[in-house]
Amino acid sequence: MTSIRLADTPLLTYxxxxxxxxxxxxxxxxxxxxKAPLMEEEMALANMGLDLIGQARALYTYAGEVEAKGxxxxxLAYLRDERAYRNLLLVEQPNGDFALTMVRQLxxxxxxxxxxxxxxxxxxxxxxxxxxxxxxxxxxxxRHSAEWVVRLGDGTAxxxxxxxxxxxxxxxxxxxxxxxxxxxxxxxxxxxxVDPATLRDTWRTTVAxxxxxxxxTMPEDGWMQSGGRGGRHSEHLGHLLAELQYMQRxxxxxxx
Amino acid sequence: MTPDREQLxxxxxxxxxxxxxxxxxxLTIADLGVLRDVRVLESGIEVDITPTYCGCPAMxxxxxxxxxxxxxxxxxxxxxxxxxxxxxxxxxxSDEGRAKLKDYGIAPPQKGAGRRALFGVDTVACPQCGSTxxxxxxxxGSTACKALWRCNTCREPFDYFKCH
Numbered sequence: 001m002t003s004i005r006l007a008d009t010p011l012l013t014y015x016x017x018x019x020x021x022x023x024x025x026x027x028x029x030x031x032x033x034x035k036a037p038l039m040e041e042e043m044a045l046a047n048m049g050l051d052l053i054g055q056a057r058a059l060y061t062y063a064g065e066v067e068a069k070g071x072x073x074x075x076l077a078y079l080r081d082e083r084a085y086r087n088l089l090l091v092e093q094p095n096g097d098f099a100l101t102m103v104r105q106l107x108x109x110x111x112x113x114x115x116x117x118x119x120x121x122x123x124x125x126x127x128x129x130x131x132x133x134x135x136x137x138x139x140x141x142x143r144h145s146a147e148w149v150v151r152l153g154d155g156t157a158x159x160x161x162x163x164x165x166x167x168x169x170x171x172x173x174x175x176x177x178x179x180x181x182x183x184x185x186x187x188x189x190x191x192x193x194v195d196p197a198t199l200r201d202t203w204r205t206t207v208a209x210x211x212x213x214x215x216x217t218m219p220e221d222g223w224m225q226s227g228g229r230g231g232r233h234s235e236h237l238g239h240l241l242a243e244l245q246y247m248q249r250x251x252x253x254x255x256x
Numbered sequence: 257m258t259p260d261r262e263q264l265x266x267x268x269x270x271x272x273x274x275x276x277x278x279x280x281x282x283l284t285i286a287d288l289g290v291l292r293d294v295r296v297l298e299s300g301i302e303v304d305i306t307p308t309y310c311g312c313p314a315m316x317x318x319x320x321x322x323x324x325x326x327x328x329x330x331x332x333x334x335x336x337x338x339x340x341x342x343x344x345x346x347x348x349x350s351d352e353g354r355a356k357l358k359d360y361g362i363a364p365p366q367k368g369a370g371r372r373a374l375f376g377v378d379t380v381a382c383p384q385c386g387s388t389x390x391x392x393x394x395x396x397g398s399t400a401c402k403a404l405w406r407c408n409t410c411r412e413p414f415d416y417f418k419c420h
Contacts, residue, residue, distance in 0.1 A: 040394035040404070047396040054311020058340065129341030133310050136343070136420050144395050 004079045010183045012066045019059035020087035026052030051137040058130045078248035082238045083231040090173035092237045099162035105145035110206040111177045113138040123191035146210045153214025175224035261296045269294040271329045275321045282360040289348025301334040306344045309400040346420045358383045363416040382407035
């Protein structure tokens with residue numbers, strides 16, 4: 001099945017970026033199905049993944065309406081190539097061990113929870129409505145991942161070692177959370193979007209607070225990696241999409 | 257609206273509202289606050305529903321059940337519309353719904369669902385014995401809307417419908 005091509009209009013791209021963040025991280029969490037370290041975590045990871053995929057569905061549906069070319073949520077999720085995906089590099093990073101998954105969740109949730117809360121005041125009524133639902137869900141994700149990072153950091157020597165390693169590995173992807181480009185600036189200027197730079201202090205305070213409880217040291221900002229918003233991804237996204245899109249690419253329009 | 261239409265709307269609302277939540281069958285979608293509006297138009301009946309959680313898999317099922325219920329009642333096939341705004345909250349659950357939940361063994365959500373502190377502690381009464389000496393086992397339970405708790409008095413585990 002050939003890929004679809006979309007116009008790069010600001011609102012469409014803005015919505016797709018958020019939809020891609022939610023879908024890619026939701027898919028990553030779904031990869032834990034059947035492999036989580038304990039039963040409760042099996043449920044928690046699947047539940048968080050479900051929330052994110054639910055948010056992605058609402059956002060893709062809206063993106064399809066904005067584009068008005070007849071692409072539904074499935075077409076946008078299954079028929080775009082890696083370079084057309086506009087998610088943050090952070091969310092596509094592989095699950096690694098449980099510590100890496102939880103640190104990744106914390107770093108993302110500490111941003112996206114206040115982000116959605118601020119987006120409830122968006123001048124775009126659909127985004128504001130999605131934000132009002134999403135922020136309730138991300139509040140649970142933040143709490144859950146924060147509790148785990150505390151347990152792991154302040155746990156055994158082994159869990160601490162893994163939490164430290166995860167933090168060092170993922171830190172270079174955190175700056176991208178706050179990046180803006182021309183598209184984002186236009187959306188901010190028209191009151192559709194929130195300037196992510198205004199959320200940086202909140203994010204740092206939340207993460208610093210959790211790390212302090214976890215007796216972990218906040219990494220120094222060094223070389224920061226970016227590119228996801230422009231479609232330049234790490235080597236991992238292509239593999240993720242191959243699995244995510246396989247069925248629709250092989251048997252186009254398959255339903256059950 | 258003419259009396260006939262108003263009556264039709266009331267009937268449709270009653271029929272649609274009686275559809276049970278597929279995951280918590282003691283609750284109807286009227287109890288839950290998932291049924292938002294029913295309109296009688298020239299083109300037919302429109303029913304608005306709102307999801308509890310973005311990814312709630314019961315929504316498709318609920319939409320299908322509404323179509324079936326209205327058709328069965330001779331009201332024709334309705335158009336079921338999902339609305340996101342205003343966002344559903346557990347505060348919309350009726351008192352009757354809360355009582356039904358408790359009888360079913362699920363601790364109902366507390367009213368006034370505000371924002372929770374990052375490391376907050378909730379007090380949840382055991383739906384079996386009423387004791388408040390309870391503890392959370394897991395924040396995520398068998399469905400998106402429930403958490404798993406345990407009672408330290410009667411030692412029974414129970415589901416808690418999370419505030420949202």
